[in-house]
Each structure stands twice: as C-alpha cells, then as structure tokens.
Amino acid sequence: MILGLFIYLPLALLGCVAASPNGWDRVQACYAEELPPLRANPMAREIPWGTPSVHFSSLNGTLSTCCESLDGVREALDEIDKQFLELLNRRMAYVQEATRFKRTRESVNVPARNKQIVERAKREAVRLGMPVSVAKAVYETVLKAGIRFEECIFDEYEESCKSL
Numbered sequence: 001m002i003l004g005l006f007i008y009l010p011l012a013l014l015g016c017v018a019a020s021p022n023g024w025d026r027v028q029a030c031y032a033e034e035l036p037p038l039r040a041n042p043m044a045r046e047i048p049w050g051t052p053s054v055h056f057s058s059l060n061g062t063l064s065t066c067c068e069s070l071d072g073v074r075e076a077l078d079e080i081d082k083q084f085l086e087l088l089n090r091r092m093a094y095v096q097e098a099t100r101f102k103r104t105r106e107s108v109n110v111p112a113r114n115k116q117i118v119e120r121a122k123r124e125a126v127r128l129g130m131p132v133s134v135a136k137a138v139y140e141t142v143l144k145a146g147i148r149f150e151e152c153i154f155d156e157y158e159e160s161c162k163s164l
Contacts, residue, residue, distance in 0.1 A: 052065035052066060052067065054066040054067070054076075088142070091142070091146070092146065092149060095146045095149055095150050096149070096150070096153055098150065099150050099153045099154055099157070102150075102154065105151060105154050105155070105158075108147060108150045108151050108154055109147045109151075114143050114147075117139060117143060118136060118139050118140060118143070121135045121136065121138075121139040122135055122136055
C-alpha cells in the first residue's frame with residue numbers, strides 16, 4: 001500500500017503540473033486537500049522542463065538547487081526512502097510497545113486519537129509547505145497498518161497465553 005503511494009502520488013503530482021498551461025505557477029492546485037483529477041496531456045516538452053524547485057542551503061551559505069538529471073532526483077529519493085523506512089521502523093517499535101498498555105483488542109483502535117494524528121499531520125504539512133493531501137494519505141495509511149500490526153501482536157499474545 002505504501003509502495004503504491006510512492007508510485008501514485010508522484011505521478012499524480014506530475015500529471016497535475018503537466019496539465020497546467022502555466023506549469024509550476026499552477027502547481028499549488030496540487031497542494032489542496034484532494035488531488036485534482038488527472039487529464040491526458042498530448043504535448044511533448046523539452047526535457048528537463050520547468051526550473052529546479054528543490055533548493056538547499058550549503059554549509060558555506062550558498063544556495064544550490066537539485067537536480068541535474070532524473071538519476072540525481074532518484075538518488076535523492078532513494079536516500080529519503082531509506083530514512084523514511086528507518087523512521088517507520090522506530091514508529092512500529094513504539095506501536096508494539098503501546099500494545100502492552102492495552103487491556104482488550106477493542107482498545108487497539110482509537111478513532112479519536114487517529115483523527116488527532118491526521119489533523120496534526122495536515123497542520124504540519126501546511127507549516128512545511130507540502131501537499132496536505134500527501135500528508136493525509138500517508139498518515140492514514142501508516143495508522144491503518146499500525147492498527148493491523150498492533151491487533152496481530154495482541155492476538156498472538158492472547159494465543160500464546162492460552163497455551164500456558
């Protein structure tokens with residue numbers, strides 16, 4: 001499911017920009033709550049099109065942009081994916097730990113808490129200037145997977161206790 005997000009969302013964002021007559025000037029539509037529908041674009045463009053939109057401050061204070069090629073973009077994404085999985089691994093360790101404090105399987109899923117987490121992620125997305133729809137989709141997916149993981153842990157523990 002998460003892999004699907006990594007494939008669908010970049011394509012959806014690219015499609016939104018591609019369908020826009022003004023290119024990057026209209027990319028803000030992709031930052032809305034829901035992604036706009038994708039339209040076919042028969043135009044061929046010169047590659048690369050647009051101007052670099054990822055900017056970094058170096059240690060000496062100069063501003064540089066990413067990236068000179070699609071391979072450069074993919075390298076950066078691969079590194080971010082590695083960091084994302086490391087953080088997700090830490091989060092799942094805490095999810096596992098949370099299971100110890102829950103008396104019943106029904107207490108695993110707390111919709112009010114999930115809503116709080118998603119709302120906080122959406123506010124943070126606005127603060128960071130990232131698409132709210134992406135933050136919402138990722139957090140809803142992570143929470144759903146975490147609930148299934150926690151239910152599995154709870155069930156396995158219950159099953160092992162029966163054999164004692």
